Amino acid sequence: MFLFLSSGLFLGWTLGANDASNVFGSAVGSKMIRFKQAAIIASIFVVLGAVLQGSGGAETLRELGSVDAVGGAFTVALAAGVAIFWMTKAALPVSTSQAIVGAIIGWNFFSGHSTDYNSLVKIVITWISGPILGGIFAMLIYLLLKQILKRTKIHLFKLDAYIKYGLLFVGAFGAYSLGANNIANVIGVFIPSAPNLLVDFGFFTLDGVQLLFLLGGISIASGILTYSRQVMMTVGNSLMKLNAETAIVVVFAHSLVLFIFSSQGLSNFFVNIGLPAIPLVPVSSSQAIVGAILGIGTLKGFRNIQVDVVGKIFAGWVVTPILAGLIAFFALFFMSNVFNLKVSQNPSKYVKGDVVVSQTPDIPQANTKIIESISQTSEEINRVEIYKPAVIILLILLAGIIMYQFYMIHKFKEKDKLDLHQDYLERYDEQQKNLENELKIASKANLELEKEIEERDKEQKKIALNIIRKNEILAKLKSEIDRIKTRPEENLKYADLNTLRVLIQENLNIEHEQRSFEKYIRELNENFFKNLELKYPGLTENEKKLCSLLRLKLTSKEIASILNITPKSVEVNRSRLRKKLHIKKDEKLTKMIRKL
């Protein structure tokens, strides 16, 4: 059975791959909705539509021609698939509905069943009215939406959010309607061959026909999930390059058309209020969309209306069924004569060895037979309880999903931790580099400062030495004078006087230099003096001076020479200073002063 069903499932796959773009093409193409989101929603709702509301269209197709052998159903679905493939390849607009109807008529011709022309007329009228209704709905919804938007004055950004939700809801409705209406194309011909089963899922049961609908729905969903992305990005977007508002209107109008032509409840409601029943017929999703676009184009002053598109729709109505019918006829001939496949319960004049009893079979009788076969008594139905195994499988699946989720959460957490750690490491490296740079700059500055201090020290020492030298000259002068004083007056010579003059001349500068030295020392050690005064406020000027000289690491002798006192006095002053500064015995005065 599954082997024969494969052609139908393939048909479902192509339908899902192509027609999902009518529902979500604009939303995904314009990036308003992500494909993943659209595909999941479309898949779920297509299956729901197929299982819950798919029987109406299938019943009409069965009225047109009940393919009563599974081999025939396989060939009919295959012929429709081939017709679609050829026409798509030839870049002609094609509809699954029209292809399957043509293929069924082809089977009718082959098997000798007469075609129910009432059903055929009903179907053709629906094909024509589908796009027209789509256009009318689109116009009405568009006008209504425009009025609402005009009155509510929603901010464009908020409107964008509403539109995103709107596209999702309308898309879900569109997918449901697509499943409900078009499932008949996929699985309709297999219904008479449906297995006599009643599968108990625990919460609900599905009979053989519903199982077929479920399988068909899943095949459409697989087409959506696996192949519709490319179609949405290319064909879907180019078919209706509309703004988001118009896209909602178009998809909604299209969905309404498909819904109306598949809803048994709505049809019954019409009958109850005295109106004619709505024919439940599979209609072309693409043509309903084109009709809706044309409707909006008409409203906008015939914009977007492409005459060639209308022409192609007309051509599709005629060419597709004829082509599919011819392919079906020849395929059935081939299958029955070459592979001896039973394509019909009735003997056909086109099959070797078949004896044709009657050329005009009793259609009501045949239909009754099929109806009977569908609605068999409960005693004949094989009841399959898959409740327990299904629950176990579901539990296992659930456990697997939970474990996988935990694993993913753990993985993400680990990844986050790793990223965080990496981030910290990078920051740490960066900070370290910055610190190293700062350290380099600081050490460079320190070196320069040290160099400067050294230079200044040298300079101070130079001045100090200068003073020492000059003091020595003074001492020399003193001793010279003493020497001259000891000589008699008559022995005084000009040379002696000149020597004295030179020595005095040198001495004249000493006071000035000393003062400038003190000033220089004070300027240089400004901070030092400040600190000294702050820490030891009771120090005299001379003691401060002594401190500054000690800071220069000068010996007592050198200090004595600068201050013009004896080295012993320097030693006495040093010991007084030690007391005043409260320096312990084991501590060095110079070291302590330098610390300041």
Next chain:
Amino acid sequence: MINIFKRSKTIALGTDEFLDKVDLGILTLKKGIGNYIDGNSTEFEHSLKSIVKLETEADAIQRKVENDFYLHALMPNYASDIMNLIEKVDDIIDQARDILSEFDVEKPGIPDEVKKDYLELASLSAHAAESVVSATRTFFISPDDVKDKIQKVLFYQRETGVYSNNLKRKVFQELSELRLSEKIHLRYFALHIERISDNAKTVAHLLSSLVIKIKM
């Protein structure tokens, strides 16, 4: 997906705040030029500081809106056009800040004979800018009503152009006591003030094309 309403509301508020800043910037420009011409240097300084602050804030909001816009894929079909629109509106407040800054740096000497004209020119140019900010606000709420607002912008832009020409003619032909360099300096400032209305016109054209795109 659930947060999309919250996000769009935040972005809408951000855009509104941005337009408020631009609106205030235009008013500050008008006030600043008035203060400069009247010789109120303290007030002028205050206006300059205000416009610099407003411009910085407007820039920050613009960056945030732009970031949110692309991050949350808001209005994917028109995102680049809307960002371009916001950028052009931002050019108005940038230009306003530049004008006050140039007044501060170059300190043009405006003769008494044309003081009133400069005030009027600034007022007309600011009117064009104010109208285009109002049109931008309308675009976000009711795109159908933008057309009327744009007419106002174009009217003020034209008026600014005519007034600027008259002012320049007056400077070059009637104020003979001014040196050529002074006249050129004055023309330069008239041109700068006029450019605000030119920017408004650019925004108006962008709005027109955006309305057509959205309504298509």
